[in-house]
Amino acid sequence: MSFLAPLFLVGALAAAVPLVLHLLKRHTEPRVRFAAVFLLEGAPVEHTARRRLRELVLLALRVGALVLLALAFARPLFRSTAAARATLTVVAVDTSLSMSAPATVSRARALGLDAVRTASAGDDVAVVTFSDRADVILKPTGDRGAATTAVEAVTPGFGSTRYAAAFAAAGELFSGRTGAIVVITDLQASGWDGGDHAAVPQGVRVEVQDAGVPPPNLSIDALRSDGDRIVATIRNTGDRAREVRARLTVDGRRTGESTVLVEGHGTADAMFTNVRATGVAAASLDDPSGIPGDNTRYALLGGNAPGSMLVITATGDLDKDAWYVRHALAGVRGVAAADNARWTEDDLNRYPLIILLSTRGLERRGREKIAAFLGAGGGLLIAAGPDVDGEIVADVLGPWAPLEVRAANVQNALTLAPADVRHPIFRSFGGAVASLGLVQFRAVAHIAGRSCQAIARFASGDSAVLDCEAGEGRAIVVASDLNNRWNDFAVHASFVPFLDQTARYLSNGATRGSEYVVGDVPAGVPAAPGVSTLKTAAGSRRVVVNVDARESAIDRMSAAVFQAAVTPLKDAAARDLRVGIAEQENRQHLWQYLLAAMVLAVMTEGVVARLA
Amino acid sequence: MAWPERSRRPAPVRQFLDPAVVARLGTLELKARTVVEGFISGLHRSPFKGFSVEFAEYRQYIHGDDLSTIDWKVYARSDRPFVKKFEEETNVHCQLIVDVSGSMAYKSSANASLGMSKFEYAACLAASLGYLMNRQRDAVGLTAFSDRIVDALPSSTRPGHLHSLLISLDRLRVGSRTNVAKPLHQVADSMAKHGLVVLISDLLDDPDAVIRGLKHFQYRGSDVLVFQVLDPDELEFPFERATLFEDLETGDEVVAVPGAVREHYLKRIVELIERYRRELGAAGIDYQLLNTSEPLDIALLAYLSTRSRTA
Numbered sequence: 001m002s003f004l005a006p007l008f009l010v011g012a013l014a015a016a017v018p019l020v021l022h023l024l025k026r027h028t029e030p031r032v033r034f035a036a037v038f039l040l041e042g043a044p045v046e047h048t049a050r051r052r053l054r055e056l057v058l059l060a061l062r063v064g065a066l067v068l069l070a071l072a073f074a075r076p077l078f079r080s081t082a083a084a085r086a087t088l089t090v091v092a093v094d095t096s097l098s099m100s101a102p103a104t105v106s107r108a109r110a111l112g113l114d115a116v117r118t119a120s121a122g123d124d125v126a127v128v129t130f131s132d133r134a135d136v137i138l139k140p141t142g143d144r145g146a147a148t149t150a151v152e153a154v155t156p157g158f159g160s161t162r163y164a165a166a167f168a169a170a171g172e173l174f175s176g177r178t179g180a181i182v183v184i185t186d187l188q189a190s191g192w193d194g195g196d197h198a199a200v201p202q203g204v205r206v207e208v209q210d211a212g213v214p215p216p217n218l219s220i221d222a223l224r225s226d227g228d229r230i231v232a233t234i235r236n237t238g239d240r241a242r243e244v245r246a247r248l249t250v251d252g253r254r255t256g257e258s259t260v261l262v263e264g265h266g267t268a269d270a271m272f273t274n275v276r277a278t279g280v281a282a283a284s285l286d287d288p289s290g291i292p293g294d295n296t297r298y299a300l301l302g303g304n305a306p307g308s309m310l311v312i313t314a315t316g317d318l319d320k321d322a323w324y325v326r327h328a329l330a331g332v333r334g335v336a337a338a339d340n341a342r343w344t345e346d347d348l349n350r351y352p353l354i355i356l357l358s359t360r361g362l363e364r365r366g367r368e369k370i371a372a373f374l375g376a377g378g379g380l381l382i383a384a385g386p387d388v389d390g391e392i393v394a395d396v397l398g399p400w401a402p403l404e405v406r407a408a409n410v411q412n413a414l415t416l417a418p419a420d421v422r423h424p425i426f427r428s429f430g431g432a433v434a435s436l437g438l439v440q441f442r443a444v445a446h447i448a449g450r451s452c453q454a455i456a457r458f459a460s461g462d463s464a465v466l467d468c469e470a471g472e473g474r475a476i477v478v479a480s481d482l483n484n485r486w487n488d489f490a491v492h493a494s495f496v497p498f499l500d501q502t503a504r505y506l507s508n509g510a511t512r513g514s515e516y517v518v519g520d521v522p523a524g525v526p527a528a529p530g531v532s533t534l535k536t537a538a539g540s541r542r543v544v545v546n547v548d549a550r551e552s553a554i555d556r557m558s559a560a561v562f563q564a565a566v567t568p569l570k571d572a573a574a575r576d577l578r579v580g581i582a583e584q585e586n587r588q589h590l591w592q593y594l595l596a597a598m599v600l601a602v603m604t605e606g607v608v609a610r611l612a
Numbered sequence: 613m614a615w616p617e618r619s620r621r622p623a624p625v626r627q628f629l630d631p632a633v634v635a636r637l638g639t640l641e642l643k644a645r646t647v648v649e650g651f652i653s654g655l656h657r658s659p660f661k662g663f664s665v666e667f668a669e670y671r672q673y674i675h676g677d678d679l680s681t682i683d684w685k686v687y688a689r690s691d692r693p694f695v696k697k698f699e700e701e702t703n704v705h706c707q708l709i710v711d712v713s714g715s716m717a718y719k720s721s722a723n724a725s726l727g728m729s730k731f732e733y734a735a736c737l738a739a740s741l742g743y744l745m746n747r748q749r750d751a752v753g754l755t756a757f758s759d760r761i762v763d764a765l766p767s768s769t770r771p772g773h774l775h776s777l778l779i780s781l782d783r784l785r786v787g788s789r790t791n792v793a794k795p796l797h798q799v800a801d802s803m804a805k806h807g808l809v810v811l812i813s814d815l816l817d818d819p820d821a822v823i824r825g826l827k828h829f830q831y832r833g834s835d836v837l838v839f840q841v842l843d844p845d846e847l848e849f850p851f852e853r854a855t856l857f858e859d860l861e862t863g864d865e866v867v868a869v870p871g872a873v874r875e876h877y878l879k880r881i882v883e884l885i886e887r888y889r890r891e892l893g894a895a896g897i898d899y900q901l902l903n904t905s906e907p908l909d910i911a912l913l914a915y916l917s918t919r920s921r922t923a
Contacts, residue, residue: 029856029867035715035730036816036846037859039880040866043873048856048865 004075004585011070018062022055054608061605068598076594077585087179088126088140089119090170091147093154094185094211096131097293097518097551100156101215108184111209112151115182116144126173127151131159132519132527134169158293158518158528160422160548161191167198167566175583178203186211189557190550192565199567206566208559217290218244219552220297221267222428223283230255230272232283232297236262237290237554244285246270250301251279275301280531280544294552298531298544300514309503310351312337314358314387321387322357324490325482328499340366345373352507353379356396357482358387367396375471379506384445385481397475401468403449405477408462413440416456416464422517422548423455423467425476425501430549435494443486447479476502516545631904634736635728641778644739648747651740651912678771704750704919705767705807707834708738709799710781713758713790714861715816719904720845730841733904734812735781737839737911741810742781744912746774748919751807754780757795758787764799767807789861792817796825806833808919815840819887826897836897837918840888842881844905849877 003009091112099108112127119125124140127150138150163183170181181200185191187210200206216238223232232246245259258270270283284296308331313321316336326332333351335343338361348354348369356370374380374396382393390405397403415437418426426433436456447463456465458479466477482499484490489498518527525532525543534543585591634643673682673693681695712731719729728736738754745752746769753767754777765780792813799809809829815822815838829836844850851870858865885901892899900914 029854031856031858032721032851033718033860034845034857035718035814035843035860036877036881037857037862037864037866038816039877039884040857040868040873043868043876045857045866045868045873048867051867 001076002079004077004582006074008073008075009070011073012067014070015063015066018059018066022059054611057608058605061601061608065598065601065605068594068601072591072594072598075585076590077588078590079584087120088124088174088177089115089179090126090128090173090181091115091151092128092130092134092166092170092181092183093151094131094161094166094183094191095129095154095156095159096161096188096191097156097158097291097547098161098186098188098214098554099211100158100293101217101289101291104186104211104214105156108156108211109151109154111184111211112154112182113148115184115207115209116147116151119144123179126170127154128166128169128173129154130162130166130169131157132162132165133159134165136169136173140173158547160517160519160551161185161188162519163191163562163565164198167200171198171200171204172583174201174204176201180205180207182207182209183562184209184211185562186214187556187559187562188551189555190548190553192557192562197565197567202568204568206563208562210559213556214291214554215289216240217294217552217554218242218262218285218287219291219294219549220246220283220285221294221430221549221552223281223297223299225275225281225299225301228274230275230281230283230299230301232258232270232272233267234260234262234270234285235267235549235552236264237552239264241266244268244270246283246285248272248275249282249284250275252282255281280542291552293529293547294549296529297546298515298529300542300544308333308351309353309355309507310335310348311355312358312362314338314360322355322483324484324495325355325357325499328490328496329503337362337366340369343369345369348373348378349376351378353381353503355381355383356388356393357383357385359389359392360387362392364395367392370396371398371470374473374475377472379473379503380470380475381502381506382475382477383482384447384477384479385483385486386443387481388445390445393477397449397468397470401449401451401470401475403447403452403466403468403477406446408444408446408479410441410443413442414444414458414460414464415439416441416458418456420453420455422520424505424515425455425465425467425498427517428501429494429497432494435492436498439487439489439492439494441480441487441489443480445479447477449477452477474506476506514541514543516543517548518545519548521545631728631733631736631907634908635732639778640735640739640782641743641775643736644743644778647736647740647908648743648912651744651909704745705753705803705805706741706745706750707753707755707767707799707803707807707809708741708777709755709757709796709809709811709813710734710738710784711758711790711792711811711813712756712762712784712787714786714788715790715814716841717786717860718814718843718846720843728904730814730843730904731784731786733902733908734839734841735784737841737902737908738810738812739778739781740908740912741915742774742777744915750919752777755795755799756780756784757792757799759789759791759794761795761798762787764802767805790817793821793825796822797828800825800828800832800834803829803832803834808835808837810837810839810915812839812841814842814846815884815888819884819891823888823891823895826892827895830895830897835918837915838888838892838897838899839902839911839914840885840899841902841904842885844903846881847903849874849881 093108093112116125124142125147126140127138127147129135129137138147181204219235221233221235230248234244234246236242241261241263243259243261245257247257248255255275256272258272260268260270262268278301281299281301282296287295309329311318311322311325311332311334313334315321316334318326318334337358340362343366384405393405394403417437418433421433447466449466449468452466452468454463455467458464464479468475480486489495521527522534525534529545529547531542531544533540634647673695677695682693686694716731716734717729742752749769751767751769754765755761756763763780765777826836854869856865856867889899898918902911
C-alpha cells in the first residue's frame with residue numbers, strides 16, 4: 001500500500017493520547033474484600049471484568065478512530081504494479097476534417113492496425129482520436145482484439161487539427177510508464193496552432209505515421225453577404241484548374257447558381273446576385289473525391305454589417321481625434337466624452353457599437369449609461385490609449401469584467417500576435433494573420449481582467465487585446481490607441497480588416513455570435529456543420545456552424561518539423577508518475593472507506609461509552 | 613423460645629466479654645477462660661436462675677472419678693472420699709462445628725485495630741464454649757470445615773482434651789470456598805452418639821442446603837444450636853463512597869455506589885437472617901445471630917439455654 005500524502009500519517013501519533021489517558025487513569029474506588037458480595041446481585045453494580053472489557057473496547061475504538069482518520073488524510077492506495085511494469089503504446093489517430101477523404105480514412109485505419117500489431121508483446125495498447133480535442137476511446141489494455149476493434153471503428157469528423165490536444169491526452173495515459181505514441185495524421189501545418197508545442201514524458205518516443213497527402217479538394221472557405229450579393233469563396237487544392245458550379249439556398253429555398261473557374265492551388269469567388277434576404281444561406285458544391293465536410297458552408301443573412309457606430313472622443317471631432325478610425329469604418333458618428341450629461345439611453349441604444357477612444361470628462365452618469373448599454377447587449381470597443389483613464393474604463397465594465405488598465409513601461413517597441421487565430425476577429429485573416437506582427441507598439445497599457453480572454457498578446461507576453469463578457473454585451477479592449485499615436489497600427493494593411501472584423505463581432509447583439517466553427521460551438525449546439533438554435537438567458541437565436549476553413553488547405557509539414565514541436569520532459573516521468581498515482585488513488589478512493597470506518601468507530605464509541 | 617434480655621447495667625465484669633478486650637488477650641485458652649469465668653461471674657450476680665453450674669450434692673467416690681472433684685474437706689471430716697455432683701452433670705456429647713471458610717476472614721475497618729474478624733470471634737466462641745462444656749463435664753469435640761472438613765476432634769472428657777481442642781482451634785487457618793451443607797452431612801453421619809451440635813458460621817451460603825444439613829443432625833437425634841456470626845459491616849453496610857467489593861472466596865469484583873445499593877443489600881441480608889431464624893425455629897433448631905462487635909455473653913447464654921433442655 002502506498003500513500004498520496006504520507007506526512008499525514010504523523011497524525012496517527014495522536015492515537016497515543018487515549019492510550020496514555022487509559023494507562024494513567026486510576027480507579028480511585030477503595031477496595032474492600034467483602035464476604036457478602038453475592039448479596040449485591042440484582043443491585044445496580046458494575047462488574048469490574050465487564051468494565052475492563054468495556055474500557056478496552058473504548059480504547060480500541062478511540063485509538064482506531066484516530067488512526068483511521070490519519071490514514072484517510074494520508075490518502076492510501078494500492079499501486080498497480082502491472083501498470084508500472086508494462087510499457088504502453090498509444091495509437092493517436094487524426095480524425096479531423098482533413099482526414100475525411102475516403103482514401104485517407106482507409107490509409108489511416110491501416111496504419112493504426114499496423115501500429116497495434118507491431119506493438120511489443122506484453123505491452124499495453126491505448127487508442128486516442130483527436131481533432132479539436134482528444135478522446136481516449138480505448139484505455140490501456142493488453143487486449144489486442146479490443147484495440148483492433150477500436151481502430152477499425154475510427155471515423156473522422158468535422159473538427160480542426162490540434163496536435164497539442166492529442167499529446168496531452170496521450171501523455172496522461174502513461175502514468176510513469178515508458179513506451180511510444182504513434183501519431184497517424186496527414187501532417188497538416190495548422191495542427192500546431194500559433195506556436196503550439198507538446199511535451200511528452202521522458203522515456204516516451206513519438207512516431208509519426210503519415211496518412212498521406214489529401215486528394216485534390218474543392219471547398220467553400222467563406223460565405224458572406226456584400227450588399228445585395230452573396231459571395232462564396234471557393235478553394236481548389238488540386239494542381240489542375242477546375243470549373244465549379246456552386247449552388248445557393250436561403251432557408252432551404254434554391255436561390256441561385258454560379259459557375260466559376262478555380263485555378264489549381266487557388267481561390268475564386270462565386271457571386272450570387274440580387275439576394276436581398278434574411279435567413280440562413282447555404283452555399284454548396286460537388287466534390288465527390290475530396291473532403292466531403294467542406295463542400296457546404298452556411299451564413300446568417302441580415303444584420304451582419306455593423307451599421308452605424310458611435311465613437312466617443314475627447315472633442316467629438318473625428319477628423320481631429322479619430323481620423324484613421326473614421327476612414328476605416330463606414331457609418332461612424334463622433335461625440336465628445338464630456339457631453340455625456342446630454343446623452344440619453346435612447347441615444348446610445350440606437351447604435352449597436354460604441355467605440356471609446358477617450359474618457360476625458362466622462363462623468364459617472366455617462367459611465368452608467370455606457371454600462372447600461374453594454375449590459376443590455378451592446379458592443380464596446382475600447383482603445384486604452386493616452387486619452388483613456390483606466391479607472392473610468394474599469395468603472396464602465398463594472399462587476400461583469402473587473403478591469404485593470406494602467407500605463408506600462410516599454411523599453412523596446414512591441415509586436416503582437418493573436419493568441420487564438422480561430423477567434424472571429426482573426427479568423428478571416430487566414431494566412432495573413434501574421435501581418436499583425438508587423439505593427440510596432442511604442443507605448444502600451446497594461447490590461448487585465450476577470451471574465452476577459454486575451455485573444456492577442458504582445459511579444460512580452462502581456463495582453464494586447466482582451467475579449468470581455470459584460471452582461472448581455474461584449475467588450476473588446478485594445479492595449480494601445482487607434483490613432484497612430486502610440487503605435488503605427490493605423491498605417492498597416494491589417495488595421496482596416498481588424499477594425500472591420502472587430503466591429504462586426506461586436507455590433508448587432510442579436511446576431512453576434514451567430515457563426516461558429518465546429519470546435520468552438522457553445523453548449524447546446526451540435527458540433528457539426530449546419531443550422532441550430534442557441535438558447536440563452538436573453539432568448540434563443542439561430543446560429544450556423546461551419547468547419548474550419550484551414551482544414552481544407554493542404555498545408556503540410558514534414559515529420560521532422562512535427563517532431564521538433566514535441567519536447568520530452570525530463571521530470572515529466574516523475575510528474576506523470578505522480579499524476580498516475582493520483583489517478584489510481586482517485587479511482588480507488590480508499591480514503592472514503594476509511595473515513596466511513598472512522599465515523600462508525602466514533603458512533604460505536606459513543607454507544608459503548610453510554611453503557612453502564 | 614424467647615431469649616433472655618441482656619443486662620443493660622454496665623457491669624465491670626462484662627468488659628471481659630467485650631471482643632475488643634478479649635482480642636487483646638494472649639492465647640486462646642486465656643481468652644476462653646476469661647470469657648467463661650467472666651460470664652459465670654456475671655451469672656452469679658444475675659437475677660436469672662436456672663443456669664447454675666454450682667455444686668448440688670455429694671456421692672461416694674468411685675474408682676475412675678476425676679480426683680479434682682473429691683471434696684477434701686468432707687474427706688477430712690469423714691475420712692471417706694466423696695465427689696461433688698453438679699446440677700448439670702450429664703454425659704452430653706457436644707460437637708463444636710466451626711466454619712473456617714474464606715468469608716469468615718472478614719474484619720471490618722472499624723474493627724481493624726480493635727475487635728476480631730469473624731473467624732477470630734468464632735474461634736474464641738468455640739474455645740469459650742469448649743471451656744464451659746468441659747467445666748460442666750460434657751464431652752466436647754471439634755470439627756472445622758470450609759468446603760470440606762479440615763480438622764476433626766471427637767468429643768471426649770479425657771483429661772487434657774480441652775487443651776487439645778484449644779490447640780486445634782489455635783492452629784486453624786481460614787480456608788477458601790464455602791460449602792456448609794456437605795461437611796454438615798458428613799459430621800452428622802459420623803456422629804456415633806447423639807448430643808448437642810453447635811454450629812458457628814456466618815451461614816453465607818445456600819440456606820436450603822444449610823438447613824437440610826442441620827436437620828440431618830435432628831434426624832440422628834441431636835439437638836442443634838446455630839450461631840450465625842456476622843460483622844457489623846455485613847449487618848449495616850456502612851460504606852459511603854463508591855467502592856470496589858472483592859469477594860473473599862471467589863475473587864469476583866463489583867463496583868458499587870453504596871447509596872444506590874444499600875437498601876437492596878440490607879433487604880437481602882435481613883431476608884437471609886430472617887429466613888434462617890424462621891426456618892430453623894420452625895425446625896426446632898435454636899438460632900442466634902451474633903455481631904462480632906458485641907460481647908460473647910449472648911452466645912454463652914444461648915448455649916446454656918439449649919444445654920438445659922438437652923438431656
